[in-house]
Amino acid sequence: MAGFFALSYSPSTFAPIAILTVFTPVVTLVASLGLDQAYFRQLVISKAVRASRRDIVVLSIVPIAILPLMLAVSSVIANMLGMSQLLLLLSTLCGTLVAGSVLPLSAYLRAQRRTVSYLALFASVAAVSVCVRGAAQYLGLPAGFAWLLGDFAVGVLGVVLAIFWHRRSSSTAAKSSFGELVSYGVPITIHGVFQWVLGSADRIIYAVILSPAAVGTYGAVYQFSGIFGAAASEVNKSGLHRYPGCQSAELRRLMRRDRAIFIAIWAAGLPAALLAFVVLQAHGYEDAIKLGTCLYASFLPLAFYLPLANTVSLLHGNSRWMSISSAGGAGVNVILNILLAPVFQLYAGAIANAFGYAVMMFALFLLLRRGSVRQ
16 A cells, blocks of 8 residues: 555655554554464364453453553664654554554454455455545645554554444353463564564665665565565465364365465566556656566565465464574574675665575475474
């Protein structure tokens, strides 16, 4: 979505949005502590029909409880990046609202296989954010604040839906073990943070060492390059319920099928991404076509990584190994970006992405092959 907004701004003006699209997701991820993913797994395994009111309250309160700490960290990061403290503090608030409302509800709908309801939630979130951001942009608000208004509107929508969900839930339904949620969720959060580093370190590093115009250009191109990752992630979420309890022969077939689906999505998205790069370059984003093509190609290892990740985290429940593999990928990404950016400029991001995702993929592959995680 941010990529389309880039067409209305110059590269330097788009730079704040490029940073916010990196910052708000990690706030949402950390604020949730991975409890939504742990909740999803428990619902699938227990085959619970209705949500417990206590579970909804816990999943909603935890992000709010750690909000003060998140705000303090955001203030420090704003000073480090030389950004507006108000922007990052508002971004933190928006991310926390989403973590306590949209994420748990999304996990519940996916676990219950309520595809229509999940798609309706996804469409509602997209429609609200687009309309509010468009209105803010029309009123002439600064780019960063216009973008954040959309995030805030999504958070408010999530709170309203969470209240409705709470009223429809049951006080007698089986409750999830908070200890089990935390023991699975926290390592998944660590894994998610490392994945965030892998996918976002480039823009943070470039914000420090390159010009705002370069950051804006890279951020806009990255939005369209990541279309495969976003699409594969949503398709992957719709099929996660198939992995828990899977037997060896069935698991191999499932992994092969998912791998083929993700490769097909990557190939199908390439023409659309190329068209987007052409449009961006026509709007003043220099080298968007070459840079975007390289970045898009760097996401291909995800097609091989996702089935492995599903097997390790959902079938075996080993979220700690997920953290280790993503730590390796993140480390490689950061090191390559720092070493190569002075030489290859923005193209260093594509090289670092490809190697980072490849390292993460091979780490899980070797883990399964060597029997560290028993199939």
